[in-house]
Amino acid sequence: QYMNGSTSWAGKLKIIDIGIPPEAVQREAIATHLATTEAVAAMSCRLRRKAASHKGSHGHLQVVAGSTGKTGAAILAARGALHAGAGLVTLCVPENLNPVFEVALPEAMTTPLTQSVHCFNIADLESILDNCRDKTAVVIGPGIGQEERTVELVVALYAAVNQPMLLDADALNILAGYRKGLPPPAGPRIFTPHPGELSRLLGWTIKEIASNRLAAARKAVALFANDNHDTVLVLKGAGSITVDGHGAAFINTTGNPGMASGGMGDVLSGVIGALLCQGLPPLQAAVIGVFLHGRAADLLVKERGIGYLAGEVAAALPLAREDLQQDQRASSSESAAHFSQTSLGR
Numbered sequence: 001q002y003m004n005g006s007t008s009w010a011g012k013l014k015i016i017d018i019g020i021p022p023e024a025v026q027r028e029a030i031a032t033h034l035a036t037t038e039a040v041a042a043m044s045c046r047l048r049r050k051a052a053s054h055k056g057s058h059g060h061l062q063v064v065a066g067s068t069g070k071t072g073a074a075i076l077a078a079r080g081a082l083h084a085g086a087g088l089v090t091l092c093v094p095e096n097l098n099p100v101f102e103v104a105l106p107e108a109m110t111t112p113l114t115q116s117v118h119c120f121n122i123a124d125l126e127s128i129l130d131n132c133r134d135k136t137a138v139v140i141g142p143g144i145g146q147e148e149r150t151v152e153l154v155v156a157l158y159a160a161v162n163q164p165m166l167l168d169a170d171a172l173n174i175l176a177g178y179r180k181g182l183p184p185p186a187g188p189r190i191f192t193p194h195p196g197e198l199s200r201l202l203g204w205t206i207k208e209i210a211s212n213r214l215a216a217a218r219k220a221v222a223l224f225a226n227d228n229h230d231t232v233l234v235l236k237g238a239g240s241i242t243v244d245g246h247g248a249a250f251i252n253t254t255g256n257p258g259m260a261s262g263g264m265g266d267v268l269s270g271v272i273g274a275l276l277c278q279g280l281p282p283l284q285a286a287v288i289g290v291f292l293h294g295r296a297a298d299l300l301v302k303e304r305g306i307g308y309l310a311g312e313v314a315a316a317l318p319l320a321r322e323d324l325q326q327d328q329r330a331s332s333s334e335s336a337a338h339f340s341q342t343s344l345g346r
Helices: 022-028 037-047 071-083 095-104 122-132 148-160 170-176 195-202 206-211 213-224 264-277 282-304 310-330 333-343
Strands: 032-035 060-064 088-094 109-113 137-140 165-167 189-191 231-235 241-244 249-252
Touching: 032 037, 032 282, 037 282, 037 310, 060 071, 060 122, 060 264, 071 088, 071 095, 071 264, 071 310, 088 095, 088 122, 095 109, 109 122, 122 148, 137 148, 137 264, 148 165, 148 170, 165 170, 165 264, 170 195, 189 213, 189 282, 195 206, 195 213, 206 213, 213 231, 213 241, 213 249, 231 282, 241 282, 249 282, 264 282, 264 310, 282 310
Parallel strands: 032 249, 060 088, 060 137, 088 109, 137 165, 165 189, 189 231
Antiparallel strands: 231 241, 241 249
16 A cells, blocks of 8 residues: 555554564565564664764765755755764855855855856866765755756766765756766665656656556666665655665655655755764665654644644654654564564675
């Protein structure tokens, strides 16, 4: 029901144990999983913090986002990252927009790009690469636009950045034009398209994607899969699907219709970027990030109903994370270890 939108026709869903031994499940090598609270809690043990931790213990995220009229997308991505626990966040931004970000995000740092005035420019490639060298992960795409100079920059960064890189929004639309001639990436890559962006990446119609979302997600990730680096794709929507280049798929179980609002995807980009910074591998970062993002929204809809904002989802992430960690502590260590070994053992 999470894959095809049939939740509106279903009553209360319960998953019960019918006595199949874990060894039998493991032998079958089942590749498609439901990202339930128990399953995601089992993955989240790495997120527990030591009492002596500090900001340097939890990574430094580089965000390349925003352009004139679209500064909000970059701000929301950064807020998502900060509220999801990134130790440090730095935004590379067009120089004339820098005052906007400094006022809106006192907890983040900025790097004004002197050759990028209203939008990103390939002339700032070396400056951005210099900034990326000491970063843990990179998020690129929210609100960057598709100017010719920006297109060249995104393709160059895709090929050159060694760190895990999440690509969203306009970065995905740019890559769609290069999907048959894209240079190999220098590091792990995570794609987070909604159905319209996936349509452009894959060459399928939105209707075709809607009628077989799992196959569409797996087909798309295969187009960009690289033998040398992890590749992960999140197909956003009700029951978001996260897949990797090895065939694993996780169907999310959190979220609600109130998330059909501008900026939600920007926040998600920052959340996943923050989890990469905290030491999670790409597949786990994406699965847990999608789950936490939806759980934060579920807390809000329960409290006040539909009409909450993307920025409020970002602000609710600490509560969602604490809930998940309580679930993780409540889970038996045996079941947590079993799930990690069978589903995410790579």
